[in-house]
Amino acid sequence: xxxxxxxxxxxxxxxxxxxxxxxxxxxxxxxxxxxxxxxxxxxxxxxxxxxxxxxxxxxxxxxxxxxxxxxxxxxxxxxxxxxxxxxxxxxxxxxxxxxxxxxxxxxxxxxxxxxxxxxxxxxxxxxxxxxxxxxxxxxxxxxxxxxxxxxxxxxxxxxxxxxxxxxxxxxxxxxxxxxxxxxxxxxxxxxxxxxxxxxxxxxxxxxxxxxxxxxxxxxxxxxxxxxxxxxxxxxxxxxxxxxxxxxxxxxxxxxxxxxxxxxxxxxxxxxxxxxxxxxxxxxxxxxxxxx
Amino acid sequence: xxxxxxxxxxxxxxxxxxxxxxxxxxxxxxxxxxxxxxxxxxxxxxxxxxxxxxxxxxxxxxxxxxxxxxxxxxxxxxxxxxxxxxxxxxxxxxxxxxxxxxxxxxxxxxxxxxxxxxxxxxxxxxxxxxxxxxxxxxxxxxxxxxxxxxxxxxxxxxxxxxx
Numbered sequence: 001x002x003x004x005x006x007x008x009x010x011x012x013x014x015x016x017x018x019x020x021x022x023x024x025x026x027x028x029x030x031x032x033x034x035x036x037x038x039x040x041x042x043x044x045x046x047x048x049x050x051x052x053x054x055x056x057x058x059x060x061x062x063x064x065x066x067x068x069x070x071x072x073x074x075x076x077x078x079x080x081x082x083x084x085x086x087x088x089x090x091x092x093x094x095x096x097x098x099x100x101x102x103x104x105x106x107x108x109x110x111x112x113x114x115x116x117x118x119x120x121x122x123x124x125x126x127x128x129x130x131x132x133x134x135x136x137x138x139x140x141x142x143x144x145x146x147x148x149x150x151x152x153x154x155x156x157x158x159x160x161x162x163x164x165x166x167x168x169x170x171x172x173x174x175x176x177x178x179x180x181x182x183x184x185x186x187x188x189x190x191x192x193x194x195x196x197x198x199x200x201x202x203x204x205x206x207x208x209x210x211x212x213x214x215x216x217x218x219x220x221x222x223x224x225x226x227x228x229x230x231x232x233x234x235x236x237x238x239x240x241x242x243x244x245x246x247x248x249x250x251x252x253x254x255x256x257x258x259x260x261x262x263x264x265x266x267x268x269x270x271x272x273x274x275x276x277x278x279x280x281x282x283x284x285x286x287x288x289x290x291x
Numbered sequence: 292x293x294x295x296x297x298x299x300x301x302x303x304x305x306x307x308x309x310x311x312x313x314x315x316x317x318x319x320x321x322x323x324x325x326x327x328x329x330x331x332x333x334x335x336x337x338x339x340x341x342x343x344x345x346x347x348x349x350x351x352x353x354x355x356x357x358x359x360x361x362x363x364x365x366x367x368x369x370x371x372x373x374x375x376x377x378x379x380x381x382x383x384x385x386x387x388x389x390x391x392x393x394x395x396x397x398x399x400x401x402x403x404x405x406x407x408x409x410x411x412x413x414x415x416x417x418x419x420x421x422x423x424x425x426x427x428x429x430x431x432x433x434x435x436x437x438x439x440x441x442x443x444x445x446x447x448x449x450x451x452x453x454x
Contacts, residue, residue, distance in 0.1 A: 034355060102425065103339070105342055
């Protein structure tokens with residue numbers, strides 16, 4: 001298996017990249033970590049005439065905290081996120097989700113921006129970013145705009161990115177102090193694509209009443225569990241409550257059937273995982289830490 | 292597109308070549324440079340046979356183009372043993388404990404295991420299994436691979452203590 005021939009560009013700056021993108025957006029492809037694009041090129045499912053390689057853009061490889069937000073450069077490797085002490089302490093959900101991505105060799109090369117822009121249905125980072133209420137900075141040669149995760153993921157492998165835009169940064173707001181988290185997924189083998197997955201964030205007040213709840217499922221695009229959040233908020237944390245929230249959240253939940261699993265099975269597993277993830281997040285939360 | 296010049300250090304030695312941009316790094320290593328220790332299996336990032344070390348991190352060399360490695364420092368399985376007469380402790384343990392049968396997956400597994408033991412010098416069986424989850428072996432059932440990595444960890448720990 002060999003990719004079809006292409007012209008190769010290796011820009012050194014974002015500015016140079018955006019110029020190339022404006023020129024070649026109809027026939028070319030941006031290459032980030034290559035853990036999805038290169039297999040598609042090897043199998044000739046993708047045959048870009050031009051490849052614009054982002055791997056020399058060291059200016060997009062960073063993790064920093066600014067204005068209380070975590071800012072992640074699009075070319076930050078997934079493994080950097082996984083190993084970061086800042087991420088582990090402030091945004092542990094991201095770290096937990098990242099550890100489910102493929103295998104070590106994949107995460108060493110795969111990037112945060114690449115995973116988000118690829119928007120593959122079972123991918124972990126889109127679900128985690130949606131749960132964390134993240135937003136993404138999209139830049140073209142003409143303008144820059146910031147789009148929320150919920151607006152960004154439009155459909156299967158389809159995002160709000162215009163053809164001339166580059167995702168340059170993910171911004172993740174700080175969570176209420178003491179927020180508990182959980183990311184859970186089921187796949188056939190470790191590192192395989194998830195059949196179903198869920199991310200949960202819960203904060204508890206001093207009476208163990210839920211003061212903050214966010215939940216999202218894998219699906220064609222990440223799906224916010226707004227119904228479940230409404231059920232959880234203001235209630236005392238309990239197994240019965242989590243069961244009810246999980247059940248309501250998965251009623252009519254949009255899931256696809258394919259060779260790996262039926263939509264019905266996926267919905268069921270989403271419910272089971274949501275219940276477990278709520279329990280784990282509640283156990284990890286520090287009651288009364290947030291006000 | 293015309294060929295591009297690449298210069299890559301592999302196992303401490305400098306190699307150069309002219310490649311089409313579409314040439315996969317694994318094909319450059321094997322076919323152009325003749326370093327056939329790196330195996331090529333699925334060619335789409337699933338089997339892990341082509342695992343190499345790129346700038347100190349394990350990567351799949353079938354998911355990179357050779358042009359992307361221009362200027363990089365690589366290690367392949369040929370660079371694992373310290374010299375021509377000794378083996379790396381991992382290689383010794385794989386040999387002694389039957390950590391391979393056909394050997395096709397072995398180069399990738401050895402390099403993955405080396406990276407594992409650098410990060411976790413005393414891993415649990417579970418940690419070993421998680422780390423090698425990206426390397427498929429169709430012969431062994433993994434039991435002896437896990438045992439060999441545990442054995443190598445002990446050998447390396449003993450060597451560190453006596454050093």
